Amino acid sequence: MTPNDAQLTDALRLLRTRGFEPAGNRAGTRSFEGDLPCRGGNVRVRLSITDWDFLRYPSIIVLDGTDGFPPLVPHLTAEGWLCYFAAGSVVLDRYNPAEALAQCLDQAKLVLEQIRFDADYRRGDIQDEFMVHWLNGQSTAIWDVLIGTVAPGATCTNYWLVDINGVPTALIADSEKEVAAFAGALGASAPEKTTCPCWLFQTDVLPVVPDVMPSTVKALFAWLKAWDKGISNGVQRILEKEPRYLEYKQATFAVKTPIGWLGFGFDLDQIQRLGAIKKPRLYKQHLHGKGGTRGIMRLSISEFGPAFVHSRNLTFKDLSGRQIKVVGCGAIGSYVALSLVRLGAGANGGKLMLIDPDKLKPENIGRHVLGYPALFKSKATALRDELVRQFPFSTIDASPTDVRGVPALFSADLVIDATGEESVSEFLNARRIAEATKTPLLHAWIKGNGQTVQTLWVQGSKGGCFRCLRLADHKNYREERFKVLKEDPVRRLIGCTGFTPYGVAAPMHAATLATETILDWLQRDSPSPRFRTRSIASADVFEVKNQDLTRLAACPACGTNDVAIPAVR
The missing domain is CATH 3.10.110 (Ubiquitin Conjugating Enzyme)
Known part of the structure; x- marks a missing residue:
């Protein structure tokens, strides 16, 4: 303007x-x-x-x-x-x-x-804003470094060198597989491992604010001592007893703090270091003397590992390390899987399994995460490939087969039914009950032409099962217990194939509702309310209350002799 x-x-x-x-x-x-x-x-x-x-x-x-x-x-x-x-x-x-x-x-x-x-x-x-001042304060030597996964309690790890868009980049990480996956995702060169060490520390103490940011080795030592004596003593111990740091031109250190990784280092005097390799304490003495006037470099450290990526936006544990299985890789399942990997599914020893026997067809693309490049490919395999492309550290398996042929389905921390097909949901419900598994099963589906989405969390013998959403007496056979649609949905036929049209927002809403339930499970160890309903603002539907579903006495799947509890709207 x-x-x-x-x-x-x-x-x-x-x-x-x-x-x-x-x-x-x-x-x-x-x-x-x-x-x-x-x-x-x-x-x-x-x-x-x-x-x-x-x-x-x-x-x-x-x-x-x-x-x-x-x-x-x-x-x-x-x-x-x-x-x-x-x-x-x-x-x-x-x-x-x-x-x-x-x-x-x-x-x-x-x-x-x-x-x-x-x-x-x-x-x-x-x-x-300490990191901003640390990187800009009284220093012109800034060294950009990326850090991946390092073992808890590790005191040292080595640098890797990767060429990213023509720029040599230093990475710190324990695993060659992780570094290679990261480089591959960026289209970079294969990583080159060095033997140059970076010494690691961790503290729960916020960096102390100095009058002036340290710019020399001597000032650095004084600041570390004022900040955290454990780090200060650790650095001095390395300088006195670890000859390996004297084999290189620089000595570098990285500290994991409550506000992120803070790094520093300094060049070594080439004559002094060679004379002190057998007695590193001599070089320490040099640093506390004339060598203390040498300027320091600051490491600008950015994390790229899965632990940082998946937990940064959470105030509770993510899905890392868990075994998650998704049945159905169609419209709902594709968006559910996309959310799961962002929550850490498949990371840090966990595994995400995608199960679907179908192939992606042209009619699927309009409401699916995948597009034309995946056309006529297995939904499970193509979705797996796309997720791994985006999250190369995640372990994701594809099972392009009917769920009935998947052994040990409930050998997992969570199974998600994202098929949106009532018959498949009934089968999974019956299998869960028959196996008496304690593994939770989360159903997600779309009602009508996308006016409403619903989810149901079932686990163990507590509460109602998926079949409890239908009345079981002969007079009201398979009538909905919680009626939400006022009118029958529009159905269309192309040849002998019938389908219910709905826009891409509907599977996204269903996946969002399912993700919210999972977040409650992670944060509060409780998915309550287990039965959730959400309608779009313009939908003319009956209101259904979010609630913990009670059993129906006459439910053919999980029924007991208890008196049936009437539906709650």
């Missing part, structure tokens, strides 16, 4: 009133310079507007007036860029640019005063 003449006039008047003068217009950017009247002295800033829609906040660069500021401050880069609003925290009025600019200047003034006078504010905000 370009402000109209009246809006622009108001904005320019506001800036003039506050003492700001034009400082040039370049490539769609209008800049102004002036003083912010801050407590403790004026601060000279440049305000630049590139986006009058205010999707991006105007930039503010501090030019002068920070002599009284501490050396390490939050929200202000070494180049003077001031972060005064967190991204998305404030919506500026595009129809009133004068008011929007006033908000920006007022907030910048407030932040600058807090930086100057409020020590608690400085410490708290630096702690919150």
Whole structure:
């Protein structure tokens, strides 16, 4: 948007009133310079507007007036860029640019005063954004490193080198298989294992905020001691007793902290290190003497392993390490499987099995995760291949066969019936009861033409089974116990094939409802309410209450002599 003449006039008047003068217009950017009247002295800033829609906040660069500021401050880069609003925290009025600019200047003034006078504010905000300050503070040597899975309690692992888009990239991980899978997913070269070590530590203590970020070996040692004596002592022990670090040009260390991985290292003096290989304590003494003036490098460590990917957005355990089986890889099953792998299914020793005897046909594509490249292929196999392409660390098996031929089906932590076919659901229900398994079975299906989706969690002998959703007496044979549709769904015939049309939103809704049940199981160890119903906003349907399904006394699958409990709507 370009402000109209009246809006622009108001904005320019506001800036003039506050003492700001034009400082040039370049490539769609209008800049102004002036003083912010801050407590403790004026601060000279440049305000630049590139986006009058205010999707991006105007930039503010501090030019002068920070002599009284501490050396390490939050929200202000070494180049003077001031972060005064967190991204998305404030919506500026595009129809009133004068008011929007006033908000920006007022907030910048407030932040600058807090930086100057409020020590608690400085410490708290630096702690919150510690990694940003660690990587940018008083150092030009930043080394990008990726880290995968390392064994809990490991004290050392080796680097791998991978060429990613022509850029040599260092990776830290225990497993060659994991590194190779990661490289393959990016279309990168095969990994090359090095013998160069990276020493590992872990702490539950937040990094201590120093007055100035350490930039030399001596300052690094002092900061580690102030932060965590366990790490400090561990680093000193390596320098004194581990000759292997002296075989290379650098020594590097990585610490797993509550805010992520923090890494550092330093180059080794080539003459001093060779003379100390048999007595590494000599090099330690060198580092505490003249060698302590050597500058350090900082490792910018990004995690790529499955434990990080699948657990980052959760506040509870994921599906890693569990055995999960999905029966049906059609519309519902494809979206369910997509959610499961994102929750960690198949990772860290777990396995996800996909079961479906059918092939993907043209009529399936309009409501399926897979597209034309999978046409006429086994649904289970093609879905497995696509999921492995996206999540190369996951163990996913495909069983392109009828579920009746799958042995030990309930030898799993969870079985999901995503077929949406009542006859298959009845079979799975009967098999579960006959085997008296304690493995939970989650059914998910679509009602009508996608107006409603439902899920049912059944486990052990508690509560009703899938067949309990149908009345069992002869007068009401197979009548729905919880009627939801007011009208019969539209059915279509093509040749001798009949089908129920519904859009892609319906299987997505069913998969979402199933995923929510699984999340409750993971978070609370309880999938209650076990029977769930959700309808789209425009659906003219009966309301069915979410509830824990009770048994029907006359249920031919699980019935008892108990008195039947009437349906609840």
